[in-house]
Amino acid sequence: MRLILGIVLNLCLLLTFQAEAQKTAARIIPTPTKVEYHNGSFNLNDLGKIIIDEQHKELDDLRGLIQQELNVQTKGKASISLKIDSDIKNDGAYQLAIGKSKILISAANSKGVFYGIQSLLQLADQSVDNSIECQQVQDQPGFKWRGLHIDVARTYYPEAQIKKILRMMAYYKLNTLHWHLTDDQAWRIEIKKYPKLAEVGSYGGPYSVIGGKWLDKGNGQGHGMFYKHKHIKRIIAYAKKYHIEVVPEIDMPAHAGAFLAAFPELLCTSKDTLPNPHKGLFGLDYNWRNKEGLKQYQWDAHREVCIGKEATFKVLTDVFDEVMELFPSKYIHIGGDEAYKHGWEKCAHCQQRMKDEGLVDVKKLQSYFVKRLEKHIISKGRKMIGWNEIMQGGINASTTVMFWNGHKHDKEIIESALKNGNNMIMTPINNVYFDTTYERRSEKDVYQYQPLEFVPEKYEDKIMGIQACVWGEYGRLDSSGQVRYDAMENFERMMFPRLLSLAELAWHKHKIVKDEVFYKHIENHVKVLKEKKNISIGEVKMVPWW
Numbered sequence: 001m002r003l004i005l006g007i008v009l010n011l012c013l014l015l016t017f018q019a020e021a022q023k024t025a026a027r028i029i030p031t032p033t034k035v036e037y038h039n040g041s042f043n044l045n046d047l048g049k050i051i052i053d054e055q056h057k058e059l060d061d062l063r064g065l066i067q068q069e070l071n072v073q074t075k076g077k078a079s080i081s082l083k084i085d086s087d088i089k090n091d092g093a094y095q096l097a098i099g100k101s102k103i104l105i106s107a108a109n110s111k112g113v114f115y116g117i118q119s120l121l122q123l124a125d126q127s128v129d130n131s132i133e134c135q136q137v138q139d140q141p142g143f144k145w146r147g148l149h150i151d152v153a154r155t156y157y158p159e160a161q162i163k164k165i166l167r168m169m170a171y172y173k174l175n176t177l178h179w180h181l182t183d184d185q186a187w188r189i190e191i192k193k194y195p196k197l198a199e200v201g202s203y204g205g206p207y208s209v210i211g212g213k214w215l216d217k218g219n220g221q222g223h224g225m226f227y228k229h230k231h232i233k234r235i236i237a238y239a240k241k242y243h244i245e246v247v248p249e250i251d252m253p254a255h256a257g258a259f260l261a262a263f264p265e266l267l268c269t270s271k272d273t274l275p276n277p278h279k280g281l282f283g284l285d286y287n288w289r290n291k292e293g294l295k296q297y298q299w300d301a302h303r304e305v306c307i308g309k310e311a312t313f314k315v316l317t318d319v320f321d322e323v324m325e326l327f328p329s330k331y332i333h334i335g336g337d338e339a340y341k342h343g344w345e346k347c348a349h350c351q352q353r354m355k356d357e358g359l360v361d362v363k364k365l366q367s368y369f370v371k372r373l374e375k376h377i378i379s380k381g382r383k384m385i386g387w388n389e390i391m392q393g394g395i396n397a398s399t400t401v402m403f404w405n406g407h408k409h410d411k412e413i414i415e416s417a418l419k420n421g422n423n424m425i426m427t428p429i430n431n432v433y434f435d436t437t438y439e440r441r442s443e444k445d446v447y448q449y450q451p452l453e454f455v456p457e458k459y460e461d462k463i464m465g466i467q468a469c470v471w472g473e474y475g476r477l478d479s480s481g482q483v484r485y486d487a488m489e490n491f492e493r494m495m496f497p498r499l500l501s502l503a504e505l506a507w508h509k510h511k512i513v514k515d516e517v518f519y520k521h522i523e524n525h526v527k528v529l530k531e532k533k534n535i536s537i538g539e540v541k542m543v544p545w546w
């Protein structure tokens, strides 16, 4: 008898355990700071009312968002309440209380309420029987900058696709879209004062993709495509609804090939160039082949603008003024990476500038350019960001450094920026660049990244956050260099599931979930992304370029 009772008891325990395991399968990413589970569940089929605090009309849009995402029945008796609560202090923090018939989301502001809703939607999306386990969630973000970078210069994404990217960012509580709008291959932003910039610069020659391969005209990569003011305004407004700030990057003084195709007179010397948009930038030999016999653009096409000519500053000041009028973001990114500087060594204009300003070398000349541009950006009430090469020759403490280098000097670069007083955003190539294969970098590898690894404790507040970068050289190529994927499909494959690891690290600064447990959560989310969010997931077929 005892034995039978024991077996029955064990069986009950097992069943309870299985039920629990099933119920607790739904998990929020990024993992909330604190979760307590309670008995019972909320049945989404009973949802009838979304109640907002009428004093806070800003919550009205959020009520609409829930109605759009969840099935709200007019006769349902259960409710969701959205509330502004001044006792919750941190920006973006929220509480989510899920009872059997009531859900309450409260936060200091509508951003926090929005994040609480995203957590709720994730639980609903993972539910197998339309019920959500009762629980009390308290949550707040760690890093202020939780970013994603997209490179539309190499691969153009139309407005609708950028909106999809924004929705997916918001689902994982990312808050900054770094929009790389210009490069050697294309200039993608309309500048009304200089229409030729987009008209000429959006054609990066007959082939619009580099980095090892290129594609022919008419391939959908965006040959001749650019964003007009109306597109940009709509995208910024859409991002705002999803609590995402859009930060534009106009890459200068190098990676300026498309700019220089429109303004060849702003090259150091013009006789070595052939900037004809229909024959290819700078007359490069498009039949040149690399050692594998594949066509390859020449990387030394990273062309710099002339810093000696005063006209360079006139045009760029006008361009940045128009960019700042369009983009309300606190930060403006000027690029600043990979200037080879050889042209400046040989240019009479640049040499004269160095003499006049007492600049001892071309690094100091770059520093002069960066500081002059920053002065203008600050005069408009904004702050400037640049990739870490802007430190060459010295920068002001007011500049924000975006760290990407992945070499043995990482620690020195980081410490040097912090000692100089600069804020930093971490985007290291070896950890959070997603334009490579999963063999080379899996979501598990991304989760091993420690953003504060080389950061002395006293400087931790200087680290604004982290960001994934998705460069566009291989927008839709497979490993043999053939056009295979739709660009958006390939982009999604590059992002997911790696972006989930990034979102987790960005929300917490330090890991709070053990590796194996977090990987299980990723599996659940991958299922939802495929089945309910129309996201392409799978191996990225591309030539790893680094």
Ligand SMILES: [Zn+2]
Pocket (backbone or CB within 6 Å): 267, 268, 269, 305, 306, 307, 308, 309, 343, 344, 347, 348, 349, 350, 351
């Ligand atoms: Zn020059």
